[in-house]
Amino acid sequence: MSSAGGGGRRVSTPSLIRVWDPLVRFFHWGLVLSIGVSWLSANSLEDLHNSTGYAAGALVGARAAWGLVGSRYARFSDFVRSPRTVLAYLADIGRGQEARYIGHNPAGGAMVICLLLATAATALTGWLLTTDSFWGVRWMQHLHDLLAHVLLLLAGIHIGGVMLASFRHRENLVGAMIFGRKRRED
Numbered sequence: 001m002s003s004a005g006g007g008g009r010r011v012s013t014p015s016l017i018r019v020w021d022p023l024v025r026f027f028h029w030g031l032v033l034s035i036g037v038s039w040l041s042a043n044s045l046e047d048l049h050n051s052t053g054y055a056a057g058a059l060v061g062a063r064a065a066w067g068l069v070g071s072r073y074a075r076f077s078d079f080v081r082s083p084r085t086v087l088a089y090l091a092d093i094g095r096g097q098e099a100r101y102i103g104h105n106p107a108g109g110a111m112v113i114c115l116l117l118a119t120a121a122t123a124l125t126g127w128l129l130t131t132d133s134f135w136g137v138r139w140m141q142h143l144h145d146l147l148a149h150v151l152l153l154l155a156g157i158h159i160g161g162v163m164l165a166s167f168r169h170r171e172n173l174v175g176a177m178i179f180g181r182k183r184r185e186d
């Protein structure tokens, strides 16, 4: 809101901005839960493992659609950047000079894509193991197992990146993924 007159000085700029819409937050924590349970039940509870694995796959499908038509910071166009931009951002991190972003930063955006792809590929190979063509096929079992481990590794790096960015920019990014809001100013 501006004050009257030509000066136009802002007098009530909100200091918090809505970044992550409810669907993004539901998707994120649903993914953490479904992948976590799928991991923990992999060698013991087959039905639970399969249903939480399917849930993870469905969440990725929903998020991919939301990346095309969703709110501003949820869109792929807001955070998918060229490899050159991602590498330049990583170099900036190395120099301790990386910019703060309201949405995903270029490196975080690249990680989002890797996590979505790894989750989709893990769920897909898991489903294939239940089909007549691939049931009991060893190389498919190994591929599913490998993808699940790649996913776990990526999630570990992702959490490390979230911690680093939270520390460097003095903000609670986990809180932002829960409540949806971030500080507007740098």
Ligand code: HEM
Pocket (backbone or CB within 6 Å): 024, 027, 028, 031, 032, 035, 036, 063, 074, 103, 104, 105, 108, 112, 115, 116, 119, 155, 158, 159, 162, 173, 174, 175, 177
């Ligand atoms: C299986 C484990 C995990 C997966 C697959 C995962 C996946 C993702 C994905 C896909 C996003 C992008 C959100 C979107 O735009 O839709 C994201 C963002 C985020 N995740 Fe996770 N995540 C995992 C675990 C965690 C955990 C345990 C935490 C908390 C410690 C966390 C904190 C965050 C935060 C804070 C963001 C937003 C990052 C930013 O501000 O740019 N994630 N995660």
Ligand code: HEM
Pocket (backbone or CB within 6 Å): 035, 038, 039, 042, 043, 049, 050, 051, 052, 053, 054, 056, 057, 119, 122, 123, 124, 125, 126, 127, 128, 129, 130, 141, 144, 145, 148, 149, 151
């Ligand atoms: C993203 C979700 C998923 C994760 C993280 C995951 C992870 C794993 C892991 C770690 C194993 C153990 C492999 C081993 O110890 O040899 C496994 C096995 C298995 N998973 Fe999944 N999985 C997921 C989704 C699915 C889905 C959707 C299905 C099918 C509906 C499925 C079906 C299976 C089957 C049949 C096995 C046993 C393979 C064998 O006989 O060695 N998984 N999964």
